[in-house]
Amino acid sequence: MATQRPIRSMDPYAEQFWTYTQKKEFRLQQCSECNKFRWPPGPSCDNCLSDQFQWTPMKGRGKVLSWTTFHRAYFPEYPAPHTSIALELDEGPLFVSYPVDIDVKSLREGMVLSLRWTDGEDKFGAYNLPVFGPAT
Amino acid sequence: MTELFDRKRLGALKDTVAVVGVGETDYGADYRGAGGKAMAKGEARYDSYTLASRALKRALDDAGLKKDDIDGLCTGPTLSGERASELWGLNPRWSGSGDAAQCIIEAVMAINCGLATTVACVYGNAQRSMNTAYGGSRVTGGAITSYFYYAPWGLTSQGALYAMFFQRHKLLYGTTDEQLGAIAVAFRKHACMNPNAVMYGKPITIDDYMNAKFVAEPLRLFDYCLINDGGVAIIVRRADMARDLKQKPVYISGMGWAEENVDATQLRPRLKDFYHTAHHGVAAQVYPMAGVTPKDVDVFATYDSFSVHLLASLEGFGFCKEGEGGAWIQNGRIEIGGELPCNTSGGMLSESYMQSWNHQPELIRQLRGGLGERQVKGAEVGQYVHDVAGKCKSLIYTRGA
Numbered sequence: 001m002a003t004q005r006p007i008r009s010m011d012p013y014a015e016q017f018w019t020y021t022q023k024k025e026f027r028l029q030q031c032s033e034c035n036k037f038r039w040p041p042g043p044s045c046d047n048c049l050s051d052q053f054q055w056t057p058m059k060g061r062g063k064v065l066s067w068t069t070f071h072r073a074y075f076p077e078y079p080a081p082h083t084s085i086a087l088e089l090d091e092g093p094l095f096v097s098y099p100v101d102i103d104v105k106s107l108r109e110g111m112v113l114s115l116r117w118t119d120g121e122d123k124f125g126a127y128n129l130p131v132f133g134p135a136t
Numbered sequence: 137m138t139e140l141f142d143r144k145r146l147g148a149l150k151d152t153v154a155v156v157g158v159g160e161t162d163y164g165a166d167y168r169g170a171g172g173k174a175m176a177k178g179e180a181r182y183d184s185y186t187l188a189s190r191a192l193k194r195a196l197d198d199a200g201l202k203k204d205d206i207d208g209l210c211t212g213p214t215l216s217g218e219r220a221s222e223l224w225g226l227n228p229r230w231s232g233s234g235d236a237a238q239c240i241i242e243a244v245m246a247i248n249c250g251l252a253t254t255v256a257c258v259y260g261n262a263q264r265s266m267n268t269a270y271g272g273s274r275v276t277g278g279a280i281t282s283y284f285y286y287a288p289w290g291l292t293s294q295g296a297l298y299a300m301f302f303q304r305h306k307l308l309y310g311t312t313d314e315q316l317g318a319i320a321v322a323f324r325k326h327a328c329m330n331p332n333a334v335m336y337g338k339p340i341t342i343d344d345y346m347n348a349k350f351v352a353e354p355l356r357l358f359d360y361c362l363i364n365d366g367g368v369a370i371i372v373r374r375a376d377m378a379r380d381l382k383q384k385p386v387y388i389s390g391m392g393w394a395e396e397n398v399d400a401t402q403l404r405p406r407l408k409d410f411y412h413t414a415h416h417g418v419a420a421q422v423y424p425m426a427g428v429t430p431k432d433v434d435v436f437a438t439y440d441s442f443s444v445h446l447l448a449s450l451e452g453f454g455f456c457k458e459g460e461g462g463a464w465i466q467n468g469r470i471e472i473g474g475e476l477p478c479n480t481s482g483g484m485l486s487e488s489y490m491q492s493w494n495h496q497p498e499l500i501r502q503l504r505g506g507l508g509e510r511q512v513k514g515a516e517v518g519q520y521v522h523d524v525a526g527k528c529k530s531l532i533y534t535r536g537a
Contacts, residue, residue, distance in 0.1 A: 006273055006287035040285055040401050065407050066307065068299035070290070071350040074272035078290035081353075086300055086403050094402035096286045109307040120288060129288060 002121035006075045010124055013041030020055060021128040024117050027055040028093060039093045060115030062087030062095060062132065067107055087113060087132060101133040140420040146391070150425055153244045154378035154385035154536060157199025157371035158497035159191045160332065163488035167264070167334045167364045181265055184214045185223055187367030188260025192224065195369035200382030201254065206371070208232075208252030210239035212259030212493060220258065228252070236370070236492040237522040237529040241391050243372045253374045259493040260367035268363070270294060282401045294525065295360055297406065298442040299352035304407050305447065306354065311462035313354055317345040319443040319478075320358035320485055322471045327482025329472070329510040334364050335486040359443040361484040368493035370500075379536075386503045390426030390519075390532030392418035397526060405526045414528035415452025415521075422519070426532040430455050433532075434515040435502045436476050437495040439522045440483040446470070449521040453530075477512045495520050496531075503535040 008018065013029070020027045030037050031045035032052035044051045067085040070078070083104050087095050099107065100116055113132035120129040141147070188211075196203060209228040211217045217231050230251040232242035236259065243255035261268075271293025283294060291297075305311045324340045327333035340358060348357040378385040394417025396405040405411055423429055430453060438449040447461040455476060456464035470478040481487040481498035488494045499518035501507055515535070522529040 006290070006292070008288050009285050046398060065403075066300040066304040068291075068296050068303060068355075069350070069353040070296065071353060074292045075287070075290060082290050084286065084289060084291040084296065084300070086407055094399070094404050094407065096282070096289060096291055096403065098289050098291075109304075122288070131289075 002119040002126045003077075005077050005120040005122055005129065007122045008124060009040075011041070013043065016055065017041050018124070018127045021117075021130065022126070024128055026058045026060050026115055026130050028058055028091070029053045030056040037091055037093045039095060056091075058115075059090050060130075061135070062089040062113060064107055064109060064111045064113060065094065067099070067104070069104055085113075085132065097130060097132050099133065100131045140417055141424045143424070146421060146425055149244060149248055149391070150389050150427070151387040151534070152375050153247050153372050153388050154375050155370060155388065155496070155500050155533065156373045156378045156381050156383060156385055157195040157197075157201060157369075158500050159194025159196070159198055159369045160488075160494060160497055161187050161190050161365075161367045162332060163334050163364060163366045163494075164332050164336050166366065182262060182365075184260040184262045184367075185220065186260070187262060187365060188215055188220065188258050188369070189223065189367070191260065191367035191369040192256060192258050195256070195371050198383060199371045201371060205254050206256045208243060208246055208255035210234070210243055210255060210257040212236070212239070212261070212491070214259065214261045230255075235522060235524070236368070236496050237520060237531055240370065240372060240388065240496070240531060241393065241529065244388055244391065247372070247374050253377060255372050257370040257372065258367070259369070259490060261491065262365045263489070264363050264365045271296070282403055285401055293352065295355060295442060296352040297403065297525070298444050299355040300403065301406050301410065301448070302354055302444045305410070305444070305459075305462075309459035309462065311447070313356075314342060314346065315462035315466065316359065316443055316447070317342050318465045319446050319470070320345050322468075323440070323479050323483045323485045324358070325471060326480050326510065327486035330481050330487060333482040333487040334362050335482060355442060355444070358485065361441045361489040362486070364488055366488045366490050366494070368490050368497060370493075370496050384504055385536035386500050387534050387536055388531060389534040390422040390428070390530070392421030392425070393529045394418045395527045400526060410448050410452065410458070411523055411526045411528065412452040412458065414523065414526050415449065418521075418528045418530045419453050422530040422532055426517075426534065428517055428532060432517050433476065433519045435480060435499060435512045435518045436478045437483070437499055437518070437520045438479065439492050439495070439524055440479055440485055441489070441491075441524075443485060445523060446478060449523060452523075453521060472510060472512060480510060480512060492522050492524075499533050503533055
């Protein structure tokens with residue numbers, strides 16, 4: 001049984017994002033007309049309002065912008081302490097995740113981290129969760 | 137891009153509407169309960185309407201107006217305008233809703249359009265009694281926001297998002313935890329001059345601040361607002377009808393509004409801009425409309441669900457340079473008696489978490505004068521900055537003759 005996690009925000013576009021994760025593919029929507037990436041998934045481009053898009057694979061690299069360490073447990077699935085990070089992906093979008101295989105004390109602004117996968121499950125089913133660790 | 141400040145249209149609204157009455161519930165007494173002991177969370181004794189009703193009655197008494205003088209109603213997000221109208225026996229000509237700044241701006245617009253003359257802006261929230269959650273799996277809401285979008289990764293709560301904001305500020309500018317602590321200590325000092333504050337009689341030192349537990353590091357317990365019950369009402373009226381009432385009118389002299397929502401779920405405006413684009417947009421309206429600059433502001437209040445809001449506002453509105461807020465707020469500068477007294481009632485950190493509503497009565501009282509040791513001497517210009525995750529507004533109030 002996969003690791004139970006707090007429920008995902010689900011809609012038809014988010015569902016496609018998560019379906020790709022089942023094959024460990026980290027893809028974000030990219031506008032077919034102006035090429036702008038968007039996150040979270042949604043029906044139209046915030047730059048040109050086009051509803052034409054493709055799911056473009058990300059390189060899975062990003063620079064650390066910030067982080068926070070929870071000392072209070074808000075979710076039973078995430079006992080304290082645990083840490084969240086905000087990254088700026090090489091392709092441009094910012095992405096929130098959590099760090100793995102790295103001591104929080106060694107996190108630095110601008111540090112490059114790389115994609116890892118871990119498992120997850122909620123009432124919508126099983127998926128893989130993109131997380132980030134030391135650059136590979 | 138068009139000029140943000142429309143001198144002919146927005147400028148014409150300066151001082152056209154006045155605040156004539158304010159009312160609040162007994163935050164401290166209600167929090168401590170009848171036996172002088174804090175009531176347990178979840179122990180419902182009343183609802184949000186009870187608190188709103190009490191505040192409305194007090195605001196009308198403060199103004200010396202009767203219920204039937206009200207012809208417009210704005211309600212906070214915890215109330216249904218329809219039910220509130222029914223409860224208070226009102227058939228308004230016009231109604232609106234939103235946070236305090238939004239309601240007051242809407243009321244100024246409605247009054248200037250001739251849709252109303254006297255608008256009651258009313259809020260009530262029994263959030264402690266009802267055990268409202270602001271993080272975790274009980275958070276409710278329909279829209280996609282970063283507040284709960286990242287739950288699968290374990291990220292939740294507005295506090296954690298502001299913790300990331302402050303961490304970024306630390307990384308870029310070298311701001312320290314001790315520097316941030318000056319905010320919680322100052323607001324608590326103010327609450328100790330305010331018998332109606334939840335934290336009246338409970339001063340804290342910078343050591344208390346530093347020794348308190350982290351919630352979402354680098355934010356500590358005292359960086360977080362209270363969770364308590366309360367209600368607030370603000371009566372605004374067309375200026376020419378406001379001059380011979382019980383209280384000296386306080387004029388709404390400046391207004392501004394700008395939102396920074398693009399890529400908000402990604403946290404881009406929060407982490408890459410500290411919401412300063414929105415601050416600059418609002419500043420470009422509110423100051424020229426009121427005919428003042430930040431140097432003229434005698435008393436300041438900012439939305440403070442977290443201490444770090446004040447850093448962002450002071451830098452964004454030009455009280456200090458970007459990145460220098462941590463140093464600027466030291467040595468009593470933001471305390472009563474200092475250069476820019478901020479959140480003089482104790483704010484949401486130490487007076488009452490009324491989600492922007494309790495800041496308005498405090499600014500009005502400061503401009504009316506007579507607050508004793510809490511009084512900012514000679515206060516003539518008061519500014520409120522509302523910045524909730526980049527949805528920014530500001531109001532400038534000035535004392536009437």
